[in-house]
Amino acid sequence: MLKIYKTNSSEKKIKKIKKIAIDSWMDLTSPTNDEIDKVVAKTAVDKDLITKMLDVEEPPRIERSGNAILVVVDTPYLDEDHQYTTIPLGIIITDNNYIITVSPKKTTILNSFKQDKIKDFHTAKKTRFLIQILLHTAASYLKVLKQVNKDIEEKEEELKKQTKNKDLVDMLEIEKTLVYFMTSLKANDIVLGKLSKGNILPLYENDGELLDDAIIEYKQAMEMTSIYKDILSSIKNTYSTIVSNNLNIAMKFLAAATIVLSIPTMISSFLGMNVKLGKIASADNAFLIIIGISLATSLIVALLLKKKDML
Numbered sequence: 001m002l003k004i005y006k007t008n009s010s011e012k013k014i015k016k017i018k019k020i021a022i023d024s025w026m027d028l029t030s031p032t033n034d035e036i037d038k039v040v041a042k043t044a045v046d047k048d049l050i051t052k053m054l055d056v057e058e059p060p061r062i063e064r065s066g067n068a069i070l071v072v073v074d075t076p077y078l079d080e081d082h083q084y085t086t087i088p089l090g091i092i093i094t095d096n097n098y099i100i101t102v103s104p105k106k107t108t109i110l111n112s113f114k115q116d117k118i119k120d121f122h123t124a125k126k127t128r129f130l131i132q133i134l135l136h137t138a139a140s141y142l143k144v145l146k147q148v149n150k151d152i153e154e155k156e157e158e159l160k161k162q163t164k165n166k167d168l169v170d171m172l173e174i175e176k177t178l179v180y181f182m183t184s185l186k187a188n189d190i191v192l193g194k195l196s197k198g199n200i201l202p203l204y205e206n207d208g209e210l211l212d213d214a215i216i217e218y219k220q221a222m223e224m225t226s227i228y229k230d231i232l233s234s235i236k237n238t239y240s241t242i243v244s245n246n247l248n249i250a251m252k253f254l255a256a257a258t259i260v261l262s263i264p265t266m267i268s269s270f271l272g273m274n275v276k277l278g279k280i281a282s283a284d285n286a287f288l289i290i291i292g293i294s295l296a297t298s299l300i301v302a303l304l305l306k307k308k309d310m311l
Helices: 033-043 047-054 126-161 165-196 207-271 286-307
Strands: 002-008 013-017 025-029 061-065 068-078 084-094 099-103
Touching (some): 025 033, 047 061, 047 084, 047 099, 068 165, 084 165, 126 207
Antiparallel strands (some): 084 099
16 A cells, blocks of 8 residues: 655645655555555665565664665554564655655554654654654554553453463463564664664754654663563463462372371271171171271371371
8 A cells, every 4th residue: 555645834734645746755555566666666766675674574774775775663563363563664765855664564653643643743854754753663662561561460460360371371472572572672772773873864953852762762662671571470480380389289188188088998998808806896886886996097197187287
């Protein structure tokens, strides 16, 4: 899908236009070959810069080819299974005053720009636009991380009530999300560090301050991701220990119960042998005497086991 936008200098509002124009922004989302060829023909950008961005595994980096610079960053993405992961977003700035964004899947990162919700946004200020995208991406990570923290707290409350395999699997999915985020945030931070040197793209008035804000946001997102990952790991280890301890308690109880229940069987087995039982055999209440001896012996053994905290 190809959509073209341009901000009006007089009204200072972004509008969707039909034709590619100087200082316009072309947004490509999982584009067709015809759409890519249309953009390439108008901007003279290297086609390979666009096509390689259709790979969801494309790593964050900065690359120059021909008349354009490609900046790739990873952005948060909610997949079909409602699990958070990351996908690459490519921002191409050309020497002939065009800016192109390319994403292999539909993402919400750029919606605020399209809806004119970003302060001081202008498609003609391409370096500023790039930094604003980076800053907005960092803010998106922070927003998603707050939701991830809520999910961790909800799963923790559910595990306190009853340990289910589904809850543990959900914890694993959250941990995978945090691993993806940490890897992507570190790579994005390296990209920002290279941009901050000012030798890749010129930094204009206030751009440096905006870039510093973006770097701070990424540092904060990395710190939050690390904290949540440690918390999640601690919760998993704790519940793993609890499950193991509960199993040990159950096995200890079953072993003690088996000992207690085996005593009547042993006594009846001995007395049931073909041996002389003396006065017990001739007594009218011999059965009750044997039952009493069995119960008394079982009770004594049970009390001893209880004293040793085995029952």
